Amino acid sequence: MTASLALGPTPDVPLSRVNPVAQLTAIVVVTLVLLTSLDVVTPAVVVAVELCLFPAAGLTHPRSVWLRTWPLLVGATSVGLVNLWLGESGALAALGLALRVVGLALPGVFLVASTDPVRLADALTVHWRFPARFAVGALAALRLVPLLVVEFESVRLARRTRGVQAGRNPVARVRLLAGIGFTLLVGAVRRASRLATAMDARGFDSGVVRTNARGSVLRARDGWFVLAAVLVCVVAVTASVLAGTWDPVFVGG
Numbered sequence: 001m002t003a004s005l006a007l008g009p010t011p012d013v014p015l016s017r018v019n020p021v022a023q024l025t026a027i028v029v030v031t032l033v034l035l036t037s038l039d040v041v042t043p044a045v046v047v048a049v050e051l052c053l054f055p056a057a058g059l060t061h062p063r064s065v066w067l068r069t070w071p072l073l074v075g076a077t078s079v080g081l082v083n084l085w086l087g088e089s090g091a092l093a094a095l096g097l098a099l100r101v102v103g104l105a106l107p108g109v110f111l112v113a114s115t116d117p118v119r120l121a122d123a124l125t126v127h128w129r130f131p132a133r134f135a136v137g138a139l140a141a142l143r144l145v146p147l148l149v150v151e152f153e154s155v156r157l158a159r160r161t162r163g164v165q166a167g168r169n170p171v172a173r174v175r176l177l178a179g180i181g182f183t184l185l186v187g188a189v190r191r192a193s194r195l196a197t198a199m200d201a202r203g204f205d206s207g208v209v210r211t212n213a214r215g216s217v218l219r220a221r222d223g224w225f226v227l228a229a230v231l232v233c234v235v236a237v238t239a240s241v242l243a244g245t246w247d248p249v250f251v252g253g
Helices: 020-035 041-051 062-086 091-114 117-127 132-161 170-201 220-243
Strands: none
Touching (some): 020 041, 020 117, 020 220, 041 091, 041 220, 062 091, 117 132, 132 170
16 A cells, blocks of 8 residues: 555656646647657657656656556557557557557656646646636546555455455456456546535636636746657657658558
């Protein structure tokens, strides 16, 4: 449970000093590039650079890295294997799709790991003029992520106490994880309903314009961060073009 609670943001790390809006802008840039390119070189370059950001996000311990990245690793591996077995494009195309999943998901991991949800909500309302209800909803969602992981551990341990274990059977393990996931889904829906009712009771849907007490400031380093993301994407596409593998979606390759 202690390890699960550590899934909250890590204070005072290099990425935590970057404004959340700048991080989100960089994520949008990377997402657009990865979604419009079907080759293997572009996501490989992007993922290689993203791997260098783990220390900047405060993710240096192998256990903390595993706890935050195992779902995307499982998803990327599944995508790659399915396309390898059922697709007709070969192993490189399957590898490219798996790397694309990792490249799209890692920036979100870094954002959650390094950003205080309160700063994120403030930045969304100040710089992007998001409605207060949406920003506070995003704040509540990020606050509940560690709780979701704690509940996963609790449900898993409770089932083990009752003798419900998968042992070394991979099929039984998948079924057990699916059951735990359904339990968490039901609990999350119920908690979301109660939270939405509580927010409405406190006037978040009153239509009254809300002020921001803490504020949010964009600094030069935020601009440099976005520029660095753009340069990484330019280098990735350039490397793909020079390698002769670039396959943009809008060309129909």
